[in-house]
Amino acid sequence: MAMFVHLTSAHAAPRIRRTGVRAVSDGQGGARGVYCFPVLPSYTLTHQWLRELGRFGSRGGLAAVHVRLDDAERVLVGRYTDRARGGQDTVSAAEAVRRISGLADPRGWEVFVPRAIRPREVHRVRAAPQVVGWRYLPDAHGTRPCTCYGCRVRGGYGARRLRERLPHPLDGPPPPVRVLLARVDAAGDPGDPVALREALHWFGMRRRGPLDRLARLSTHPDPGVREDLVWAVSGWTTPGVTDLLSPLADDPHQDVREAVEAVEAVRDGV
The missing domain is CATH 3.20.170 (ADP-ribosylation fold)
Structure with missing residues (x-):
């Protein structure tokens, strides 16, 4: 064995x-x-x-x-x-x-x-005490750190100063919430998928957000918008995230259902 x-x-x-x-x-x-x-x-x-x-x-x-x-x-x-x-x-x-x-x-x-x-x-x-192992990748110590959204750590020691010193050209800082909401409103109803997905990309970099203003996107006809909504709000601490995601667990599109399942697995700590 x-x-x-x-x-x-x-x-x-x-x-x-x-x-x-x-x-x-x-x-x-x-x-x-x-x-x-x-x-x-x-x-x-x-x-x-x-x-x-x-x-x-x-x-x-x-x-x-x-x-x-x-x-x-x-x-x-x-x-x-x-x-x-x-x-x-x-x-x-x-x-x-x-x-x-x-x-x-x-x-x-x-x-x-x-x-x-x-x-x-x-x-x-x-x-398992977190006192051993490498971070980011083996032999990362001594190399220039990456500040893209996928690599940076929210709330990590010195993270804000690192992002200010080494800003990433594509991943931040995100526009203010009022600017993003204006883009969502300007996209129309149900809204241009390209414009909405771009706004959701930036919303996903925030810790909290206007859940009530984005809830209507959960029924958008484009499954890409619904999937991006799942990823955008998955890390929010705003009350009501679970209630928004629950109906999407039975979404007719497989990608949306799998996104909700992945988010729930992370929340369960698996």
């Missing part, structure tokens, strides 16, 4: 003990499953993803879920950079452990199980 560790929110630990780990992460080729890493002799290498995952916040900290898989279980293995170009290999769980343990530098490697983890496969769940 091959032993792996899956890192997740400590808030999800009781549910994982009862029902296992849900297959909600997107892998190579759009497959749904669970990311994990072999348990190596080095604690630091085994838990190398801790600080990177910790950048995105988690309820109650992070937990390490130790998982036992049959040696013949088919999994995907490779560096995280191979995922986008389809370069990860499908191998047995035992072969994935052999490959990674034999590397001189396994930082940035990952194993993807293309299914849910059953309760009987969960060996143990324990707290």
Whole structure:
């Protein structure tokens, strides 16, 4: 039996003990499953993803879920950079452990199980202090940080000063709310999809927003607008976000439903 560790929110630990780990992460080729890493002799290498995952916040900290898989279980293995170009290999769980343990530098490697983890496969769940691992990417220390929306950390130490010193040409700062609302109103009713999606892009960079003014977009005829609305409000702390997203979980378009499912999974800490 091959032993792996899956890192997740400590808030999800009781549910994982009862029902296992849900297959909600997107892998190579759009497959749904669970990311994990072999348990190596080095604690630091085994838990190398801790600080990177910790950048995105988690309820109650992070937990390490130790998982036992049959040696013949088919999994995907490779560096995280191979995922986008389809370069990860499908191998047995035992072969994935052999490959990674034999590397001189396994930082940035990952194993993807293309299914849910059953309760009987969960060996143990324990707290995982966020004191080891790399951030952003291996060997990032000493390189110029990126301030694009995907890389920057909201509320991180020195984050505002970093964005002011190294402004990104495409990702900010977002226009004021009144300007964005004027663009939404100018787009018409139901509204030009291009103009609305551009405004929603900027709204998604805010912590709060005028939910009541954007709620009508949940019934926009363009599914791209409805999907972008989901992503725009997903990180808001404005009351009513859940009520807005709930009907979209049954949207007729698959992309909108999957966006709501992904947002709910993040909120559940999986």
